[in-house]
Structure formats: structure tokens, C-alpha cells
Amino acid sequence: MRVLAALSGGVDSAVAAARAVDAGHEVTAVHLALSRNRESLRTGARGCCTIEDANDAFRAADMLGAPFYVWDLSAEFQEAVIDDFISEYANGRTPNPCLRCNERIKFQAVLERGMALGFDAVVTGHYAQVFDGPNGKELHRALDMTKDQSYVLGVLTHDQISHSLFPLGDTTKDEVRKEAERRGILVAQKPDSHDICFIPDGDTAGWLSRRIGEKPGDVIDAVSGDVVGHHEGAHAYTVGQRRGLALGRPAPDGARRYVVDVDVPNNKVMVGPPTLLDINVIEAIRPTWAGPELVDGSKVGVQFRAHGEEISATAFKTEDGFRVELDQMARGVASGQAAVLYDGTRVVGSGTINRTKRKVQGEQLVGSN
């Protein structure tokens, strides 16, 4: 196949591209420029976007004998990822920008352009597996669960999965680093990237405040209804957050208080005991399906965070997405996060969490968000 390897400049994508070459594919490398004003050198643990990273990607491609190009996707990234990130927070939701980048940039903008230019597939260094199944290609969790990235790929459609290669899905990170050393890839020991690539210092709240602005309001105790503190903008708070609340006085029972709801229209941050964070019903919108659509009432596993645990549940289709009823309580699930559904190791699909609820037998339904 004619394959487009997305090289970040990191070790994973380099080894993935090398394996694609070994598998006999004709590989062309692209490095995505996601910002117009790139730093020269890498700082901290950001694994993309600097000129140093672009150069590392070039060297890796060159070793593989793959032609190398930089694709400027900064406009798409700004609109689909950064602007979306800001507007989601401004509306009291907690988005995952990496997921959004996979959905709109790596496997949409890049794949669409690549296919139009005559390529058959995109290869990346994500830790996930694609298998042939009865309904065509299936996306599965990586063998190494500590590195599994199927969650951030959960937004891919069946068509996108069918044109994606993830050669690292059956390998551990350790093995990838060793293989990189053996292949002489210079970035073998480059640290893993984490954090949000467009927030260099990791101060998400400060970054958001500079863009959304400050809007002082009240922090309210969800149990008593009393005003217990003040905030500089509800958008800076995330459901489940415990630190940085700056409440003058402790709760009457002395227990720690958490953000249990962020009400942006009324600019209120609700705090309360952790038990108020417990939910067991999730409603999600904007569904994507990795294969056949969800079978109504089927047993699934559901995951809410990149490295969160999988909780077993029953899933139901709704008009604009799906509802999952969890077999156990989950804590600190915020709207805006993605719910990815699994059947065993197979990704069924995903949706954006729009509402969470707590349903207890004999008790009234308690709504949140």
C-alpha cells in the first residue's frame, strides 16, 4: 500500500513508520505543523510542534528512506481543537483536545488529504490494534494496557479505522524504545509527551482565563445552598476538582469538598461532599461508531478518561446518541468528556457526555450538569 506516516518527531511514530516500511508498504512521511509560531527547541515534555521535533521527524524519515514533508494544519488545528477547547470550557464542559485532534486533524484532515493525493492509509504510533472482523476492520485495545490509546481513538469512524495502521498495538513501550535503539533512531530515549501541546507551561486555568476572561461569581455549597466562597470565572472549574477552591471555612462535617457542578449560565460553582459526585447514568451525544451501530440494551464497558478504568454497563440508543447505565457508581465524570464504549477489547463507539445522573433505587433521580 501507499502509506502516509504521520511523524511527530517522537519515538513511537518513528518505529511505527519503520514497521510499515518493513511490512513492504511504500511510506511517505508527513510532519504536522499545528502552530504558525513554533518554538525552536523542545521544552518539558511536549512531544510535538517545535522545530526541533520537526527536525527529529525529518531524520527518522530519512533513515527509513521515506520522502518527508511538513503539512501546515495550523488553521484546522486552531479552529477544530483550540477554539473548540476554549468554547467547551467557556460552556462549563471538560473537553479532551487530543481526542478532538485525532478526530478532526490526524484521521480526518490528514487522511482525507492523503486519500485524495493517492495514499491508501495513514500509519501512526498510537497504541491500539486493528483486526479483521465479521464486519470489516475492528479497533481494539493495545496489548499493553498501560499504554493503550484506544480511548483517544474512540472517535474514529469505521471508514477511518479501515484506512489506519497502528503497528505498535501489540508491543510494549519498552520494546518500542529497544527497537528504536536497535534501528538507530536518534529519538529512542526522548521522553514521552503528555500535557496539552498548545499550553506550554501546563497552566490550563491561567491559559483559559487569559482567553475567556475573568467573571467573578459565587461558590455555593450544594447541600446547604450557602455561599461558601468566590471564584474568578466558573469556566476555570472542572467537576471532580478538589484543589484550588480557596474556601475560607471547612464544611460543617469537616469533610473535603469537591466541585460537584459548574453552572456557567448562572456563573455558579457548586461544591459538596464526594458522594455527590457519584453518578451511574450517562447521556452522550454526537455518537461515532467504530463498526456496526450499538445494539440497544447491550452490555458494554465504558471509559471516560484517557487512562481511566473501564466500568461495565448497559447501553441504550437515544435520539441523538446513547445512554449508559453503569453497574456501579462512577465519580467525577464531567460533561464534555468522551464516553468510549467497548465490547471486550473492541471499541464500539463513542459519544460526548452531555448529562450525568445518579439513580438510586427508592430515591429520586438526582440530576447533575
Added chain:
Amino acid sequence: MAYLDHAATTPMYPEVAATMAKLLTESGNPSSLHASGRRARRQVEEAREQVAEVLGCRPAEVIFTSGGTEANNIALKGIAWDQRDKDPNRTRILISAIEHHAILDPAHWLNDHDGFEVQFIPVTETGIVTPEALLKTIDNDFDSVALVSVMLANNEVGTINDISELVNVTSGKGIRFHTDAVQAPTWLKVNFDELGVCAMSVSGHKVGGPHGVGAIIMSRDCTVTPLIHGGGQERDVRSGTLDVPAIVAFAQALQISADRRNDQVSRIANLRDDLVAKVKGAVPDAIYNGDLTNRLANNAHFTFPGCLGDSLLMLLDAQGVETSVGSACSAGVPQPSHVLLAMGADEDSARCTLRFTLGHNSTVQDVADLIAQLPGAVERAKRAGVPKAFSMTGAE
């Protein structure tokens, strides 16, 4: 395999490479006082005389540099600083809107960090700077202008400016005039005296010489503040041990270019005209940019509507046809061409351009190879489309 990017760099003439290879193993620092040093010094001075003869200046006006970019930096910063030292009112720098980044970026730096004010002289839709446009930019305030810099020939669309006509606008007003002539010497007879400028930049690897060497030609009365301090080797304007093999090879390449110019220009102009006709035949909606008459003989520059330049470049590259989007790259990312924008194009079409530039070893086969691949590449690139132009609002 067709190399159609000679404006980026053109191969060394074989005899120039042979000269350079021979000199690389000889010892001798031109600043040394012994026999080896004197021999090296003689080689440099003979090269200086040769450059002066080809470019129509005196040997003492030739200052060797590490290339065109350094020459342009000396011209912009060195002259601007010197002018302001003499007269604190002279803080305006006027450059054309289609300059190379080696002019644009030092100018921006002087504007942003050093108290100068940079103003852009607009160009016509074929990329020409007119005396009227220069006069209008001066805005009746000659005394505040430190320096004017207008390129002799544009690197993207190949448009040639009438520099001496522009110099007439500023002469006698205490304004320094610099021209970036990096693209010109192979294709035009460049005569420093006749141009009437104070300073002019040239580069080795654009004329069949080596990389890493160039020169700034500066008239005797053109004083500058040095950028690189040290041994004062080059008229105290530029320090650093002279690269004898590169300098000798550069001078020889300039000489060969001059000796062969008549034959080479007519052969390449014919080949270029053939290329242009065939591109128009193969891709009927292609738009030929630039000036039809005042144009370098080796340049062809097109807009291919609906085809992103870097898509075309990549597709042609995969077929062994090497071209350029023409515009400057920032870390490998092609930007919308500021030259096309200055000529009146919108941002989308400024991203849909491709430049083909020929050189001394270009052949009919190169053009044939391009034409064989171009229609297929255009069709594919059109399918891939043009992503929305980057909006500066809300930019990071």
C-alpha cells in the same frame, strides 16, 4: 529526474568544482605573513579583481561574505546604523513588498527591536517597483529615510526592476540605496557603477559557484557599522578568516556565467518559453504570473487554481520532478507567498503557486518530464483541495 529549482540553488560548474577541490588541500591563511599566506592572499585578491570586473565595480568595493543572507544583513543593519549615527533623524527604511526574507527579516528586526520604521514600497501586479511608488512611499520626507532596498530580480516570479531609474529618485538626498542582486548575475549583465547603488548583494551558489560564499559590493563612500567583529579582514566591515577555495571558485563561476551569458540566456529563454507554452497546453486554467518582458530568462511561475502548491510539489517530487512553491518556508512549512499577495493575489491563490526555474544544465528532457507528470498531479491536487486559509484572528 528533472531538477527545476535552479533559483534555490544551481549545480556548480564542473570546472569550478575542480578548481575548488584542488585548493581545498592547499595551506595558507590570507592574513598570514609567510609565503603560504601570501599565496592565499594573492588568490583572494585575484578573485576580488575578477569579481569586480564582472560586476562593474572596483576591487576595493568587493567584500566577501558567507553568502547572500549575510550580505543583505550587512546592508540593512550596517547601513541603517551608520546612517542614524550620522543623522538621528534618518530612521525610516523603505523596502519593496516583494523582497526575499533575507531583507524582510532584518528589516522587521530593525523595526521591532531597534527604533527604525520599516515601510513597504508597493509593486505593480507584475511585481515591478515604479519610481512613482517609491516617491509616494518617501512621502516628501527625504530627510528621514536612512535606506532604500529594492531587489534587482525577484526570486519567486523573476521580475526585473529598473534599479538605476529608482536610484534617480533618491540621489542627492543623503539616502543609501541597496539592491539584492542574488538572482541576477547568471541571466543579466549586472554593472554596479551603472546601477548607481551604494551596495549590492550577490551569492555564490546561485551562479554555479559554491555554497557559503557571497559578497556585498559597497561603494567607497558607503560606510557601515560592522556586524561581525574580529580580525577586520574585509575592509573592517566583515571579520573572519577568508575561505580561499570558495572565494576563488565563486569568482570563477561569476566569470563563466558572464562569458557564456549570451548563448546561455537565449538557450534557456527558449526552453522556458517552451515550458510555459506546454504548461498552458497541459493545464488550460493555469495562470502565468509575473512580467512578460522584464523577467529573468530562467523563471516560470504559475498559479494552479484549486491546487495547493505543496500538494503539487509532493506529487511531482514522488515522480522525480523537483519544483518549488516559490515562497519562503518557515521550518518546512510553505507560507502563502507574500510576493503574490503584494502583486494583488488573494491568500488562497497565493498558496496555489508553483515555480519552475531552469539553469545552466537544464535540458529539453527536463521540460518533457514535467509535462508528462503535471496534468496527473494537478488533477490529484485539485481533488485534495485547498484548506481554509489561516485566519489571524484568534491566532496563537
